[in-house]
Amino acid sequence: MATNDQLKALIKSHADGDDPQFYSVAMQVAAKAARAGQERFSQELRDMVDDLRRKTVQSARIASVVPVSQPRGELASLLTVTYPDARLSDLALVGDVSDRLQHVLLEQRRRGDLARHGLTPVRRLLLVGPPGTGKTSTARVIAGELGLPLFAIRLDTIITKFMGETAAKLRMIFDALAETKGVYLFDEVDALAGDRMAGNDVGEVRRILNSFLQFLEEDTSDSVIVAATNHPELLDRAIFRRFEVVVPFPLPDEDAVRTVIKNRLANFRLSNLGWKRIMGAARGLSHAEITVAAENAAKRTVLAGAEQIRTDDLVAALEDRRGPGFHGDENTQP
Template sequence: MATNDQFKALVKSHADGDDSQFYSVAMQVAAKAARAGQDKFAQELRDMVDALRKREVASTRVASVVPVSQPRGELASLLTVSYPDARAADLVLSDDLSERLHHVLHEQRQRDVLSRHGLAPVRRMLLIGPPGTGKTSTARVIAGELGLPLFAIRLDTIITKFMGETAAKLRLIFDALVQTRGVYLFDEVDALAGDRAAANDVGEIRRVLNSFLQFLEEDPSESVIIAATNHPQLLDNALIRRFDTIMNFDLPDQEGVRAVIENRLATFRTSNISWKRVTDASNGLSHAEVAVAAENAAKRTVLSGRKQIRTDDLVAALNDRLRAGAPQPVTA
């Protein structure tokens, strides 16, 4: 059953109107019940949370009418749009990252209250970390929780050999931020905002970065801007200073690995899993790779006519992911 702290967290999140925190704590209670052998109660609680979240998504989408549901004209080649229904409870983050994410969401939901006091919510975020550690998933969760469209910026179509064109395309993007409130994701932003002091830099590239910095500085919109990178060492320091918050993502620890697997295998029996073997086999894998391995083990279980996940299947799937990511030998 729930601990006293979890009961208090449920009551507080309900009083604050923080649905994402309420659902997150409820899912923690379900996970704790499952580990205690209360499988039926755990599944019923998960089903209730899922039903409430779907109902909330449906009502939010009706209320969240945006001026442009699909980018048009030249903008259509620069952006892709989606309407995620992801929720914070779907993410496996460290306690620090989870707390900071909920803080961002809370500020965004209370932006009118902040505005009355001359304050603005966090809306420019820089996400740093290895591939597969949850950066893009976090952007999807922010969009899903706020009921906003997620616009992914296609840097491959923005960056051209004609730097003047690149700056003009960036201007289109930032005009769209004002016209349509949403979450705008600049993935692999280091391709656009590399260090101006780099030895191999050229003047035109510096001018593009200067334009990007200026657009960020002068942006009057209420949209959320998220930049993500796997290579923070390549970023210009002036860009880093433009962001309200910086979140550093790491590979999952043993608790994180277990949480990812339990989330992905929520409908399967996992009581007989040797978690020591599983976490040892997952060393060096990202959240995404662990999730894929868990799904592969689940498919093997289903096709074998079983309901119980076997440790051997899970370890084998994790080892497959490790081999897939291993450096390939150099051939002549």
């Protein structure tokens, strides 16, 4: 059963509206019950916590549906909105990327504690790395974990040949960002933030960058801004100073390769796979490429009337992803 300290922590976290702390203490109680042999009670408590978490996310989504969530007029052409339910555990991340993201989420969830000490949570992240390594998926995860809408900025409709129009559209985005709390994704941000010192740069590009930098500097909203790029070398150095956290997304290591494949092929038997051959075939491929290869091997297995994934099929599918001109698709990350 719960200790006196745990009971007090449960009551305090509930009174403070600190849901993450409430869930954490409840899970500690469940773990203690399991160690004491109370398996049924432990599982019931875990199920209750999971149910409460789902209801909290759903309530947050409903509360977030304000006019900008159904953008109209010109704003509708500048962004799209979704309500992801992705979780950090859904991603196969390399190195300390998971730790960095967990800390960002913790700061967001404990923003009240930080505010009492005159501090603000991290709310601007710059994600850099090759295509297909999970940058776009990370924006969906941040939105899902925080129960916020995800607004994807359509840079193709923002950037025009007339600098004044582009600046006005950027202003609309930042006004929406201040009005409605959410996660705002600027994918392929190098289109807005190219190096001003580049030899082939033109005045209009520099002015667009300056407007973007100014809007970032002036923004004091509670929204989370996520910018992503496959080409950090193209970014102006001033952009890096506008983001509190820069997260590099490398290609998957062996642990991540194994996780991606197991997650995607969870409905198949994998007991006899030759992982050494698979790792060799997957070397240098992105998360997205490995996901597609796993799906292709799964289709071959289904059409053959089998349930066991064959190493040969998976290796062949991975090697096919090395075809000429293939660069992966970020949005296929699991």
